[in-house]
Amino acid sequence: IAGITQAPTSQILAAGRRMTLRCTQDMRHNAMYWYRQDLGLGLRLIHYSNTAGTTGKGEVPDGYSVSRANTDDFPLTLASAVPSQTSVYFCASSLSGDGNQPQHFGDGTRLSIL
């Protein structure tokens, strides 16, 4: 079934540890996104990529990095996790970065930093 796969589903992590959240899509979408979702707040964009080989910063990029080596994969790395990064992380993709195409979301990664 075509779609977006995120891993892990959930994780508990000690503060200061490094963590990479994985995201893979098989829809051949050009644009990919990482969001965090916190209670009472809207989805906030962390980083995005409009095409393989390019990335951009979103609203809340500090403490996170991404890479886009190919069309399918868009990993998100927390270099040194802090408790304020406890959140639900969603990866999304769309056919292109502009136009009217909707974004499609993975099932999310629930991350707790202790």
Add this chain to the structure above:
Amino acid sequence: GQNIDQPTEMTATEGAIVQINCTYQTSGFNGLFWYQQHAGEAPTFLSYNVLDGLEEKGRFSSFLSRSKGYSYLLLKELQMKDSASYLCAVRDSNYQLIWGAGTKLIIKP
């Protein structure tokens, strides 16, 4: 700054009609999206508006007024499975989505 406002929570009765409002102030406008999100799940796309007027899709309709910075999602013949959060998002001048915090819709029998 950029801002999307939606009611935090609404309650409606099974079989009835409910209207969820969204007002926005963004730097530019390149379309408005509505998504549905069940608890613990991913958001799923419902509708898209870029021109003023009403877009109908089955039991769901979405309306846009660009001059007023206003949209609503209309849900008819409510079913228990419609209990979810409804997210309004506006694509700004940079083609990034700005998201509202969502409206939690509770359906009662």
